[in-house]
Amino acid sequence: MLRRRAIGETVEQIQPDLIIPTGRRKGCGPSLSSIYRALSEHDKRQAYPEAVQAAHADFAALHQRDRSPK
Template sequence: MLRTVLRRRANGESVEQIRPDLLIPTGKRKGQNPFLASIYRALAEHATRVAYPGAVEAAHADFAALQAGEVPGPRLALPDRASL
């Protein structure tokens, strides 16, 4: 669904215009349209992954370390996007 939204937004459509054509494929709401908030949340998460590609992997590694009872070490701060 995210690819569809990204492609259609690139063509100038709004999320409100795209939403009626999207259907949830599985789960309790199968066959229904996703909520607007869910679409915007997915777009925000995608934008974060694109802006900070290493952050998601680092967060997953830290979580795995915490689950194993380890304390993750400090990480270098990511550069501010405005300074790039």
């Protein structure tokens, strides 16, 4: 998706070629809004990598705390 977008294709041109691999809608194509949401998330992750790392670390610590014996 990102490569095709980088060479100038629009999301509308790319959408028919995309397939959801898992879940309830497995085998269907994503909606335009889902694609734009995913692109927005990707842009946020690229812009703020330290925030993503901090969130992953917080989640791991929380998950580890929940699994520890009481």
